[in-house]
Amino acid sequence: MTITEHPLAKKYLAAVARETAALSPERRNELLADLEEHIAVALVEESASGDDEIRAVLARLGDPRTIAATALGEEAAAPRPSLARALALLVLLAMTAPLSMLTPYPLLGCIPVAGAIWWLWTSRQWSRRDKVIGTVAAVVPLLFAVAESVAVMGDVHLGFGALFLPVGLLALVLPVAAGVYLLARAVRRPA
Amino acid sequence: MVPDIAGKPAAGKAESQLRKGVLEYCVLALLREGPRYGVELLETLGAVNVMVTSQGTIYPLLSRLRRDGLVETRWQESPSGPPRRYYELTPSGHTALKEFTAIWPHFREAVDHFITD
Numbered sequence: 001m002t003i004t005e006h007p008l009a010k011k012y013l014a015a016v017a018r019e020t021a022a023l024s025p026e027r028r029n030e031l032l033a034d035l036e037e038h039i040a041v042a043l044v045e046e047s048a049s050g051d052d053e054i055r056a057v058l059a060r061l062g063d064p065r066t067i068a069a070t071a072l073g074e075e076a077a078a079p080r081p082s083l084a085r086a087l088a089l090l091v092l093l094a095m096t097a098p099l100s101m102l103t104p105y106p107l108l109g110c111i112p113v114a115g116a117i118w119w120l121w122t123s124r125q126w127s128r129r130d131k132v133i134g135t136v137a138a139v140v141p142l143l144f145a146v147a148e149s150v151a152v153m154g155d156v157h158l159g160f161g162a163l164f165l166p167v168g169l170l171a172l173v174l175p176v177a178a179g180v181y182l183l184a185r186a187v188r189r190p191a
Numbered sequence: 192m193v194p195d196i197a198g199k200p201a202a203g204k205a206e207s208q209l210r211k212g213v214l215e216y217c218v219l220a221l222l223r224e225g226p227r228y229g230v231e232l233l234e235t236l237g238a239v240n241v242m243v244t245s246q247g248t249i250y251p252l253l254s255r256l257r258r259d260g261l262v263e264t265r266w267q268e269s270p271s272g273p274p275r276r277y278y279e280l281t282p283s284g285h286t287a288l289k290e291f292t293a294i295w296p297h298f299r300e301a302v303d304h305f306i307t308d
Contacts, residue, residue: 016247027254034229034250037273041230044272060237062245071251124260124283 003043004036008054012039012064019068023075031071035061085123086186090179092116093134097141097172106145113138116175120182130185137178144171206241215252216295217242219261219280219288226265228275229253253278261287 003009013032020028042057043049061067092112100109116138120131144167214236221227221235233249236242243249256262261284266274280288 030254031250034253034276035247037276038229038233038247038250040273041228041269041275045230061247064247066245067247067251070245070248071254074251074255127260128263128281 003040003049003054006049006054008051008058009036009039012058012061015064016067019064020071023068023071027071027075031067035067082123082125083183083186085119085125086183089116089119089134090176090183092119093138093175093179093182096138096175100141100145101168101172106142106149109142109145113142125186126182130182134178134182137175140174141171144168207244210242210244214242214249215256215261216288216291218249218252218256218278219284219291222262222278222280222284223288226277226279228267228277230275232278256284260284 004013013036016035017028017032020031023031038061039054039057042060043053046053046057048054048057092115095112096109096116099112100106103109117135120126120134126134148164217236218232221232227235229250232253233243233246236249237246253262253264257264257278260281262278263281264276264278267277268274
């Protein structure tokens, strides 16, 4: 039996679960997991497992109603992710591939690429992982175009060869796909 | 029965309002030197009496800091007990902390100015 299955801990967590019924399921599960970890870690660090010690840890955690009230307050206070910002990012990302790959001047693609990267990294609404995904997707068409033109100019046979079409198509759709993904992340994340 | 320690009558409305405003910056400051996990943060915060009356309320706060992009979390195994969820400052978190650190002395002085005769 793990310590969080102890009747006292279970009863406490059930009380928190009951009091946070109005919270979004994602937020609620996170809170319950955090509290569960807290109880287990606190008891391990005190090398304690007796009823009184569990009671003491729970007492310090506080009244489930107080925790629930704080959680509900934080949920309301959190800023809504901006849909406009996500849409603008999608437009910038959608421009990167055509400007990089379908014009005679691939370096034109630098403009939306720089814009998209700046727009991404100055925002707080995406996680670092999502920002990296967006950045990579923005840069790929430009890299593809530059690699192609270097290969052509130098008359070296380092081009993509038979892979030109599949890789090129992938580079074309990748930024839009990333833009849609980042938009979905912004929409799905509740305030 | 879980005793209701949050209802300490001495912790008045002013105190709880103040705490609400500054606690997150204290948390960010505690993370300045490196990642920490929840129980660790609470031990440090608990060393100063006014900061946390009900430890569990720190978790919704940490969750919001994470959603606001001020901290990041990752799980790390521990030699004893369950894996710990570590909180770490992001660049935005560092910026927010710097901004608060710059504002706070003025704020403190202004309040002192009005409440002392």
